[in-house]
Amino acid sequence: MRAGPMLGRLPIVKMLLVTLAGTAAISAVMLSINWDGQEGSTAAPKIDDLLNVMIVLSAFVFSLVMVMLFYALWKFKAKPGDESDGEPIHGNTRLEIAWTLIPTIIVLFGGAYSWKVLNEIEDKGSNPMTIDVFSQQYAWSFGYPGKGMKFIEGELHVPVDRTIQFKMHSQDVIHSFWVPEWRIKKDNVPGITTTAIVTPNKIGTYQLICTELCGFGHASMRAKVVVESPQKFEKWVTGLTKEIPEPFIESIEQDTETNPAEPLDAGGA
């Protein structure tokens, strides 16, 4: 037997309007809050915009689910003592195709947008400054190969508005380099050199946080990050007296690069 037309008996337009109203309300509240905190790099606003777009799309999906659920609960709740069954509707092919295709389009859009953002935030530019990051249980230290192999423990200084390429090394277990205001994170892996690109664009003092569990001192493995004007930075870096110590030089020279230009070359050489 065939059940009567299903969609025709539902207030589809009203349900959609309530869904859109819900989307607008949730988005208005959610977008008024800066979830990720202060923005301190050129990557940060791009990632935050992506997040905001996703918040709006998610608000739509969430509102749609809630409207469908509560409309059904309000309209089709059994009266006390009613032991009869519902209508024998087994499905609706058009509807099923719709809720397969529409989410597919949404996620493919999200994927393409993410890909674009990823390429932008990892753009090295023409003249990046290289800084080496060394991590060990439970301390950070930094080397400035472009500045006469200068070295300092526990404090990272970078010039503002300059693209930095961090080359990361670990001496023992995996650590992870995260400055929340920069929105950039990368694991420091023993035996390989990992890379992260950042262009800090706001002068200030931040914290570098280890985000990969590395032992009992993990929670306190932090370092100070100072973003300052190029002049101040030059003065600071020339004032450094230590050079990168021998074991760290070894890890710079011996660690494998993670991203050879042609991936298949990695195995051979």
Added chain:
Amino acid sequence: MLAAIKRPGWYRAVLGTLVGAAFGVGLVVVLRAISGLPIWQTEQTGYPHVVVPLITGPLGFLAGLGCFDYWLRWAVGAPTIPEDHSQHGARNWKDYFRFNTDHKVIGIQYICTTFFFFFLSGLMAMLIRAELAQPGTQIVDAATYNSLFSTHAVLMIFVFIIPVFAGIANYVLPLMIGAPDMAFPRLNALSFWMLPLAGLLFVGSFLAPGGAFDAGWTGYAPLSTGAPLGQSFFNLGVQFAGASSIATALNFLVTIITMRAPGMTFWRMPLLVWANLSTSLLVVAATPFIAGVQFMVLFDRILHTNFFDFAAGGDVVSYQHIFWFYSHPAVYIMILPGFGIISEVISTHARKPIFGYRLMALALIGIIVLSYSVWAHHMFVAGMFSWLRVPMMFTTLLIAVPTGIKIFSWLGTLFFGKIHTYSTAMLFALAFIVTFTIGGISGVMLGMVPIDIHVSDTYFIVAHIHFVLFGGSVFTIFAGIYHWFPKMTGRMYDERLGRVHFWGTLVGTWGTFIPMHWVGMDGMPRRVADYAAQFGEWNLLISVFAFILGAVQLVFLYNMIVSWRYGPRAEGNPWRANSIEWQVSSPPPIFNFDEIPRVVGGPYEFGVPGARHAIMAGEGAEVKEPQPSVVGSP
């Protein structure tokens, strides 16, 4: 006394454990002596004198308990003891502590054991939240804290969520497909008994010098390869839990494929059966990877192999690839059986056929196929080849599509139904749709590489996994336990206490895990015993809700225990469901059916005049088979 030791049972099991352990120690001593190594010296992380007995002791226990008796007799050509089926059924509580081959007894053994670990692990979560209620160190030091959250996760994943689904399915699934038992009852019993051993190994690691394993449930090398002895307890516990899981999955596959009642075609199987079929396909293929990688870590630790030793040319990142090649499919192992439960509960209590039954089944297959191609989304910042990230991002995002199909189909099932919300099972099922949607949304965000770079390894992840595992899996587990409680115990539970439990759990879950998203995005890393003072107030709030969430589980425990003993007697089919397990008495007779039922239609034909799912023994003659055209979706 001698007779007691010869019979399979606890005396022989204790003896077997001791003999097994002694054999292990002896083996190490002899091998070291032959190799010319100092006999008693223990390497820094090795302790072979402990590790080897941790393998042989539990095997001795299983042998003593009688897990291998029949097979060993057969293997050596001795006369096997004929099956008199006296082991079937449980006459009193002691029967649950024996090697028993009855799928219904094993189901209850599974569920009670796993819930024991659920509460133990929940207590650890309470300790964790107590420590995190304020910045600074108050209750446990940083090393103990690391052990606590590692053990919490491992117990919840390996000896609660994964096996409790196996327990529910063990009880329900053979009844649902009209089978008298599982395909391999002895293997089934062995699978169960490996489970408490895994749990004891995990918990026992607290006694090891250096404390319990503390490298997280992920156990990343090289932190794990260089960790103290406790890590070996983890490596080995995973072997027992994994072997149990693989054997059960094999059992389910053979049972579902070969033992369905006549007339039960694939398109007439209830969705719980489809869900367990898909889950089992994942388990048999993926679980060997985690077993293998934990052996590699163990070998690095005690045999000084160099799989993950970077100084000797090992590859650190490869641990993560192998680990996540299991552990991403594992998140579907932890949710697909729950999807099956939700389908049963919603269709029954909305009195409506499942909306788009075939697409629901195909979505499960779509999920298992895609789930093998997404593992590296756990490694976007791990330092793997960066060109791997974009394809993995797209597969990850696409897996939201079959999951979305399921959500919308459950909602579609509600429309034009007669929704009954008196059952706590239905409340959990409806709440699951909402909480799981939120977990899915944060999952899609995490799948996007740029967002993941920022929130990876922060409290955002903690929020996401608890929304999908607690708000998702555990809600479905509660729905399943409440739904089949009358069938399993023959008693009704108290719906009033059930509602207290439901609302407390719902409020507790949202209050605990929603704010975690915010502190994570704002800069709080995960797996830390101490944190910046700016997150203090949020964490206090999270802890308060976590304590509510913990306390309200005691209501559940009380309800289950007291109702099992004193609850009013349950009828055979209190929810007026169609599937076969409800057509027999509660609890079902020892061999399930006097005569195998005959399946004549789909399992969810609510409201179809004259439609039947199965014809039970003794009522066959007068019921005519309905025409196939009313079966399934158009």
